[in-house]
Amino acid sequence: MVFLIKIQLREDYSNLIFYLSPLVAVTLTLFFGSFIFLILDLSPIESFKIFFISPISNSYGISELFVKATPLAIIALGLSYCFKNNIYNIGAEGQLTMGAIFGGGIGLLFNDSTSVFLLPLMILFGAIGGAFWATIPAILKIKFNTNEILTSLMLTYVALFILDYFVVGPWKDPAGYGLPKSMPFPDAGRLPVLIDGLRVHIGVYFALIICLITYVIYNKTLFGFKLKVTGLSSKASQYAGFKYKNLIFYTFIISGVCAGLAGLFEVSGPIGLLYRDISPNYGFTAIIVAFLGRLNPFGIILSSLLIALTYLGAEDAQLFLKIPSAVGFVFQGLVLFFLLGTDFLNKYKVFIK
């Protein structure tokens, strides 16, 4: 007996389920996640409490949630432009790093400045740095039709090595006991916090503003319309007279700017200087955030909070449950896996005959 698995496109592809599938994915993740805890001989309910509830049970925890969600949301909002356009920019981590180098570099250059213009200048250069790094895969794609997934990903490692070079080389803090880190930025180069004593910073406002602008662009403007058409059908986009190459360029620039901003906010906000590990893979995790948020700007804000929680939960789990913090990444992976699965099953019917 031969079993043949047949996959068929559904004609009655449901929009409602498309927007509900993140919830399904999260539920499945919790369900299968409880097995992980069982295997580790831990009570799933207790573990979930430590993982998902105790991290945000006080004001410090909630502030930390926003600290993590801010870069995720900003990067994911930027990435959504690329993904809507069927351009797979996987290199946000590198663009983030370049933003941190450019913007942070300005902070180190004017390290005795007290000017109110220092921070805006750093933000500007952060954006420029991210955009610059995103331009490279964009131009390679436009001129030579290279695969942007590969080029943007590989450029991430280049950016990380460049940061490495600066923090162990020219920008190393002479008073830093030889550690691979820069001097701290001057106070004028630090991102203001929202509430004294907590780390949550004005990057939150940027995330919300970018979210609103993105919503308007997607729903009201010609540019948003171009992205939508191109994402759905490249031939229809040509018929409409849209220039795909321009769209590749602009969407890369936008996502580069966003990632660069996120990088600068990290170093001038919570961190306050440049060193090797400025980002716990925000650039990669934001890919999950973007898809979990259905490339919808408000959805991205929600999903960024959820994924931020997995970061916090992982830290607490390491502390209180004595399990590796990598469990956080396992949860992120599970969410993405189940999301892709539900999307697939919503779009296609699978049956055995």
Added chain:
Amino acid sequence: MQSIVEFKNIFKSYPGVMANEDVSFNIKEQSIHAILGENGAGKSTLVKILYGHVKPDSGEILINSDLSIINSPSTAKNLGINMVFQHFSLFESLTVAENLILGMNENISLSKLKDKSKTICDKYGFNLNLNSPISSLSVGQRQSVEIVRSLLNNPKILIMDEPTSVLTPDEISKLFKILKNLVRDGLTVIFISHKLEEIINLSDYVTIMRNGKVVSTISTQNEDPDTLGYKMLGYKVSKAKQVSDIKFSHEIFNIKNLSTQSKDPFAINLNEIELSLKKGQILGIAGVAGNGQKELMEILLNENDYEFSGDIIFKDLNINNLSTFQRKSLSISYVTEERLGHSAVPEMSLSENIFLSMNHKSEFKKGDFINFEKINSYASDVIKNFNVDTPSFNVKAGKLSGGNLQKFIIGREIMSNPELLILSQPTWGIDAGSEAFIKKTIVELSQKGVSIIIISHDLDELLEVCHQISVLYEGSLSNPLKVEDINITKLGKYMGGLFD
């Protein structure tokens, strides 16, 4: 004569449609049996059930009075049923003989197969060189390869799905002669078509289907195209009538010495194309598919910066280097062959699909923002003026039937008041009612002074609406023939490449 196939109460449904509903009829041995119906009437589903390609929901098929469960094409082949599909499945870079041996179930040496094929070719008059690669063959010859491949399996029943849609008139009459000879030697042919005349010429019996049901099965002897057409549709369709013998004044569009040298080995190179179109004139470009229509349309649309030499002139302006967007802004409109995914996006609403093609118009924009109010009212007008059957402009384009969507697309372009309208296969695959409406609209449009180019494989359509017809053959365009003094023999010669 005894029945070789008996369909008994076949049912097959797809989400939202009943493709076959209680289909029962018999096919007599050694006859040519046509299945007639509009697009979507359920003809293809039925023969795919017979060929084991589609599983019916319920019902029985009797072959030679034996109940047969045909659950795969290989079972069908074992029962002596073979099928030639509308779209061929041949390997372009392999030779005819190599393609033939790939279709064989039994083990046979290439030389033996060549002998066997040669016998079949000689006996029935297939003009095939077994050693030529498929890529060098015409569409008609490719079809011959498919038929010979089927005949090598010694079939009892041969199913042919719309076999004439890709052939020249000359090739069609050759094919009919071959099929008649095959039937004389014992074969039964099931022939799917929506062309009335050829069914009467070729077949002995015809089963007429409408909306998945059998209307009747009759002998073709006492039928003519009008009576048969009425039975197929259930209503009468009036023909569009182009006014001939008009004196056209000034030239609005012309192409001078247009040639291409493509690097793509499967593309057809266009060869010194000359074309001239006057205000209010309709020029048809006929020809068998794959003779450069796609390439010509690409150049007219200029979506991909297709390289060419020569000049394209619209109202004394050279538009060679103008983009699609710029050409549209000059009031040239296009309707492409593919509706879904090219001239319309199925996942987007009708309103959004208006803006898809009209985004060059400033009235639909406020700066960088979209003016949805204006677009919606334009969409409503298109729906009203062009009889588009849909509840609202918010409906997704993919939900419309082919005919409705085509009326919407053509209406969208016409409402923008183009001076030149370029249509590719405007009535391909749509219902007869929409087809008649579109033809009538095109004729009326030309009378208002709009110049129109129609690229089509459907000769009847071109003869009905055009003033002049040119034929495209292997990238060369013939001189235009006036429709009022065209005869079909001459057109057939042109389609085979014999220009004057």
